[in-house]
Amino acid sequence: MVLRLEYPRPQFVRSEWVNLNGEWDFEFDDQNIGLDEKWFEKHKEYTQKINVPFAFQSKLSGINDSSFHDWVWYRREFAIPDTMVGKQIIMHFGAVDYQAMVFINGKLVGTHEGGHTPFSFDITNYLISGIQSVVVRVEDPSIEETIPRGKQNWLDKPGGIWYTRTTGIWQTVWLEAVNKTHIKKLKFTPDIDNGDIIIDVELSGDYGEKSLEIDITFEGENVAKDTIIITDGYLRRSINLYNRKIFRTGFHDVGWNWTPEKPNLFDVNIRMKEQDQILDEISSYFGMRKIHTENGMVYLNNKPYYQKLVLDQGYWPEGLLTAPTEQDLKKDIELSKEMGFNGCRKHQKVEDPLFLYWADKLGFLVWGECASAPSYSEDAVARLTNEWIEIINRDYNHPCIVTWVPLNESWGVPLICNNEQQKHHSVAMYHLIHSLDTTRLVISNDGWELTKTDICAIHNYNHGQLNENEKYNEFRNALLNKENLLNSRPAGRRIYTEGFNHCGEPILLTEFGGIGFKLNNENGWGYTTVKNEEEYLADYERVMKAVYESNSLHGYCYTQLTDVEQEINGILMYDRTPKCDLKKIRIINDMWHVSIVNS
Template sequence: MTYRQEYPRPQFVRKDWQNLNGVWGFAFDDDKIGTQQKWYKQASDAFDKEIQVPFAYQTQLSGIHDPSFHDVVWYKREFDVPEDWQDQRVILHFGAVDYRAWVYVNEQFVGFHEGGNVGFSFDITDELVEGKQNVVVKVEDPSTDETIPRGKQYWIEQSDSIWYTRTTGIWQTVWLEAVQPTHLSKLRFTPDVDKGAVDVEFELAGDFVHKNVQFEISFKGEVVINDQITTQSKNTKRSFDLYNHKIFRTSFHHDGWNWTPENPNLFDVKITVRDQDEVLDVVDTYFGMRKVHTENGMVYLNNRPYYQKLVLDQGYWQEGLLTAPTDEDLKKDIELAKEMGFNGCRKHQKVEDPRFLYWADKLGYLVWGECAASPSYSEDAAARLTKEWIEIIERDYNHPSIVAWVPLNESWGIPNVRDNRQQQNHSLAMYHLVHSLDTTRPVISNDGWELTKTDICAIHNYNHGGKDETAKYAQYQEDLATKEAILAAKPAARSIYANGFEHEGEPIILTEFGGIGYKVGEDAGWGYTSVANAEEFLEDYQRIMEAVYSSKILYGYCYTQLTDVEQEINGILTYDRKPKCDLAKIREINDMWHPRTI
C-alpha cells in the first residue's frame, strides 16, 4: 500500500503534479561516509534497506521501525517525468524533512535545506535526463543536539516523561510539479472584515512584466469578483471590495459570510496568469473573511467576544509518529474534538501538515500555531528558530483557522528568561519578528509563564489535585478566580511574567491544565492525576472544569490533552483515537457554562 496520495498543498493547487511517496531505497550512514563515497551516484550499492515515504524510519509504517540513534540517513528512488511536461519547468517539493537535507538529482547536487518543520523545493529541470530520473537525499538529524528546534523529540534514546520518539528524515509528502517559466510564485490574502474587502498580494516568477492575472472569486458557487490585473513589477497588490456585491446586499446579514468555527465560510479563488491569449498558470485556492484581535481583556472573533475552548493536540500517531497515516486521520482528529465541544486546538510543539490546516479551515476549527522548540539556548539556537518562523508564516499565513502564534513555550530554549536579559531579548525579538511578518494575529511570547511582551497572558496550571485533595483543589480554585490571584500564583514555581515585565490588560487564558491520567488496556504511563475508570474520568473532568468556569477573569482554555502519546496516558482519547469515555458527556460539560461566543 502507498500512503498519503492526496494533493499535499491544498491552498495552492495546480493540475500537473506527481506524488513521489511510496517505497524508496534507504541506508543508515552511522560512520558518515556517504558523501565521501559518493552514495548519490546511481551505481551506489549502499542502499540496503527499503522505506515507505513519507514515514520516518522510527515508525511502524516506514517498514523499518527502529527507534535507535542514526544521525545520518540516505534515501533514493527513480521516477519518470510525464512527456507532456517537456516544455515546462519541473519542481521537486519536500513537505518537511527533519533536520538538514542535501538533494541530488541524476548525480547532480540541486540544493540544501535546514529546518525540520516546513517544506522546501528545487527547480530540477536542468538536471533531468532522457528516460528514468534518479533522486537521492542525504539527511542529517543530530539526535542529541539540544540547540535545534526538536519539540517533543527526546535527545535520549528511550522515551520518557513528556518526551517522545524522534522523527528523522522525510516525514511529509515528496512530489513533483510542472510550471511554465512564468508562474505564480507567492500569494497572500489579508481579509479586512471591517471594510468588507480582501487585500491580495502576489508575485510572479520568470518574466513578470505586462502579464494579465485574472482573479475569479466565488462564494457558495456564485462569482462575486472577476477582475484582471496587468502586472508592472514582480510584486503586485490589489484590494477587492467583496461586500458591495449584490449577493451580500440581498442574501446575507451581519457576518453570515465571515469564517467562524460555527460557520466556516470560505471564498473559492481561481487565478489565471496569461501572456496575451496564452495561459501560463492556473492556481485554485481559497480564503476566509476572519478577524481576530484583543480588546477589554478578551479575544474577539469578527468583532465579537469569543470564548475559546481548545484542546492540546500533540499531533502524534501510534503508527506514524509526526506523520498521520492517512488524510482521513487528520480530519478525524478535528471531527472528534468538535464532537466533544471543543472549538479549536493548540497544536503543541509541532508545525502541522498543511492538510490538517486545510481541514481546520473547511470544518471550522481554531488553531494556535506553534513550532518545535530547542531545549537549550545559544546564539545558534536563536538563529535557527528565527529562520523556521519566517518559513512557517510564509507557508501558513492564508489559513483562516490559525488565530494565534506561539513562538515560545514554557521557557524551553530560554531557561533563564526570568532574569537573563539576552534570553528576554530573544523572547521580545520573536514576538516582534512574528508581528513584523503578520499583523493580523495575536502573538504569545512564552506560553505558560515568564512572559515578556505578549498579546495574551497564557498560563499553565496543573495543580488541581486528586478528588480527595480538597485543600489543593480549593487553592486551585482560588488561584484561578481573579486576575490578582492568577498573576500572583506560581503554579510551576515560575512567575507569570519575567522580571521587568507585567500584565498590561491582555486577555488571560488557561492554556494548559487537566491532564487526567486514565489507563486503558495494557498501556502503562502517567498523568497529572489518575482515575480508574470512565465514570471517574468524567467526574474528575467536570470537577476541574468547574474551577475553570468559576473564574471571573479567564476568557478561554486549552485542556491537556486530545490523545494519549506514548507513555502519556492523559488523553481523552487513546493513542489510536478510541474514546476513553462517552464523548457526549464531555461535550455536555464543555457546553455547561460559557457558550462559544459570549
C-alpha cells in the same frame, strides 16, 4: 503498504504534479562516510526499503527502528510525464528533519536546514533523457541541543514528556510542472471592517505584456472578477466583496465571515495569461476572519469569543509525526468538535497543511506552534528564527490559525527570568512574527515568564486528586479572579518575567487537566489518575468547574486530546478510541454558556 497520495498543498493547487511518495531505497550511514564514498551516485547499493513519507522510526515506514541513526540516505528513480516535458520541473519536500542535501542524477541541487517546513528546488537543468534519480542525504544530530525538536527525544529512550524522535522525510515529496513565467506566491489578507480581501501576488519569469485574471466565488456564485495588466513582478489588489451590504448591518457581518460555527470560505481561481494563452493557473481559497483583543477579551470578527481549545500533540502510533492518512487528520478535528471544543493548540509541532485545510473547512481554531530547542544559544536563536519565517510563509493564508506561539514554558530560554539576552529573544520573536503577520495574536512564552505578549497564557496542573480537597480549593482560588491568576506561581515561576507586567491582555488557562486514565493496563502517567470512566468524567467535570467559576479567564486549552506513547492523559487513547462517552464531555464543555451568562 499505506500510501499518502493526496495533493499536499491545498492552498496553492496546480493541475500538473506527480506524487513521489511510496517505496524508496534507504540506508543508514552511522559512520558518516556516504559523502566521501559518493553514495549519491548510481554505484552505491542501498540495502533497505522505506515507505516515504514515514520516518524510519515508525511502523508505517516498514523499518520501525527507534534507535539513533544520525545520517540516513534515500534514493528512488522517477520519470517525467510527457505532459511535463519542456516545462520547468520543481521538486517539493513537505518536511525533512533536519538537514537535507538533495541530488538529482548525481548532482547536488540544493540543501535545506529545518525540520518542519517545506522547501523546493528547480531541477530542470539537472534532468537527463529517460529515467531520473533523486538522492536525499539527511543529517539529524542526536546530541545537538540547539535544534528545534520539540517533544522529540534526543538523548535517551522516550520517557516523561519526550516521544520517539523523527528523522528524515516525514511529509510528501512531489514534482510540479510550471512555465518559465508563473505565479510564485499568493497571499490573502482579509479586512472584514471594510469588506475587502487584499491579494498579494509575486511572479517569476518574464511578466511583460501579460495579464492576471482573478475570479472569486462563494458557494458557487460569482462574487468578484478582476483583470490586471502586469507591469511588475509584484502586485497587490484590494477587492471589495461585501459592497454596500456591510453598511446595512450593525456587526460588520453579512453572513460570509469565517467562524468555527460557520466556516465560510471563498474559492479563488487565478490565471496568468499572455493574450488568450494560459501560462499558469492556481486554485485557492480564503476566509474573511479577524482576530484581536479588546477589554481584556479575545474578539473574533469584532465579537467576544470564548476559546475552548484542546492540546493536540499530533502523533499517531503507527506514523509518529506523520498521520497515516488524510482522513486521520480530519478525524481528529471531528472528534474534537464532537466533544465541544472549538479549536486546538498544536503543541510543539508544525502540522501537515492538510490538517489546516480541514480546520478551515470544518471550522476549527488553531494556535500554531513550532518545536522548541532544548537549550539557548545564538545558533538556537538563528534556527528558531529561520523556521518561523518559513512557517508564516507557508501558513499565512489559513483562516483557522488565530494565534502564534513561538516559545513554550521557557523551553530554550531557561534563564529568562533574570537573563536579559533571553528576554530580548522572547521579545524579538514576538515582534518578528508581528512584523510578518499583523492579522494574528502572538504569545511570547506560553505558560509563565511572559514578556511582551497579546495573551496572558497560564499553565496550571495543580488540581489534585479527586479526594485532595485542599489542593483542589487552592487550584480554584488560583483561577478565581485576575489578581489571583497573576500572582499565582503554579510551576514555581512568575507569570510575567522580571521587568514585564500584565497590561490588560486577555487571560487564558492554556494548559491544565491531564487526567491519567488507562483502559488496557498500559504503563504511563498523567497529572492525576482515575480508575474508571465514572471517576474520569467526575474528575473532568471537577477541573472544568473551577475554570468556569473564574471571573477572569476568557478561554482555555485542556491537556490533552490523545494519549501519546507513555502519556495516558488524553481524552482519547493513542489510537483515537474514546475513553468515555464523548457526549458527556461535550455537556461539561458547554457549561461555559451558563458561566458566562451568570458572570
